[in-house]
Amino acid sequence: GDSVTQMEGPVTLSEEAFLTINCTYTATGYPSLFWYVQYPGEGLQLLLKATKADDKGSNKGFEATYRKETTSFHLEKGSVQVSDSAVYFCALKRNNAGNMLTFGGGTRLMVKP
Amino acid sequence: DGGITQSPKYLFRKEGQNVTLSCEQNLNHDAMYWYRQDPGQGLRLIYYSQIVNDFQKGDIAEGYSVSREKKESFPLTVTSAQKNPTAFYLCASSHRVQDEQFFGPGTRLTVL
Numbered sequence A: 001g002d003s004v005t006q007m008e009g010p011v012t013l014s015e016e017a018f019l020t021i022n023c024t025y026t027a028t029g030y031p032s033l034f035w036y037v038q039y040p041g042e043g044l045q046l047l048l049k050a051t052k053a054d055d056k057g058s059n060k061g062f063e064a065t066y067r068k069e070t071t072s073f074h075l076e077k078g079s080v081q082v083s084d085s086a087v088y089f090c091a092l093k094r095n096n097a098g099n100m101l102t103f104g105g106g107t108r109l110m111v112k113p
Numbered sequence B: 001d002g003g004i005t006q007s008p009k010y011l012f013r014k015e016g017q018n019v020t021l022s023c024e025q026n027l028n029h030d031a032m033y034w035y036r037q038d039p040g041q042g043l044r045l046i047y048y049s050q051i052v053n054d055f056q057k058g059d060i061a062e063g064y065s066v067s068r069e070k071k072e073s074f075p076l077t078v079t080s081a082q083k084n085p086t087a088f089y090l091c092a093s094s095h096r097v098q099d100e101q102f103f104g105p106g107t108r109l110t111v112l
Helices: none
Strands: A003-006 A011-014 A019-021 A023-026 A032-038 A044-050 A056-059 A062-065 A075-077 A086-093 A101-103 A107-112 B004-007 B010-013 B019-025 B031-037 B043-051 B054-057 B064-066 B076-078 B087-094 B107-111
Touching: A003 A086, A003 A101, A011 A019, A019 A107, A023 A032, A023 A086, A032 A062, A044 A062, A101 B043, B004 B087, B010 B019, B019 B031, B019 B087, B019 B107, B043 B064, B076 B087
Parallel strands: A011 A107, B010 B107
Antiparallel strands: A003 A023, A019 A075, A032 A044, A032 A086, A044 A056, A056 A062, A062 A075, A086 A101, A086 A107, B004 B019, B019 B076, B031 B043, B031 B087, B043 B054, B064 B076, B087 B107
16 A cells, blocks of 8 residues: 655754755555645644656745655755744655545654754 | 634543544535544544545544534544544545645544
8 A cells, every 4th residue: 555654753953954854655656745744733734745756846945856766755955944843744645546645654853043 | 714623622531432523614625534643653544525415434434433514514523432532633624635635723632
């Protein structure tokens, strides 16, 4: 079945550091890929997405590129802020299987001033 | 303001009691979903509904029940048959099943 694997956290960085959160997936066909962010005590918000190979999703300084050859969708940001502290979830959705999202386990990011 | 509301934010219940979690949306979305989130784990789908008066089991439906009598409402009942009910429950909705999902703020249920 489909699965998403994320690097375990927590990831602790100083402000303005470079961020990478790894995400790899297993799925048949060509799924759409997503990054969601969950701030403390809140629900999930869609951060960015990519629907086909080599697409780059970007939002709020975050980027992720759909790499079919390595089945990866790593999240990056050049300079993190304290306000980026949250839990980040990688997810996939097979385009021919309705709208059922498969989530990774989440990676907690802590940014210190 | 359009959005998804879940109430209450925190809920406590004694073991053996059924409890119903509320989810309401005013986005005019056809599809609604319930997820469970456990510490250090991703979200797992409990139930989903594509349209009023219709719902389907997700990956972990055992011990849960839902209803979809109105388009804007999709309540989830956690029954006494659910062996580990303590968790964070998230409701979501989308215009149609194939569209982007929007999430509510969640309800943290603690069974004592």
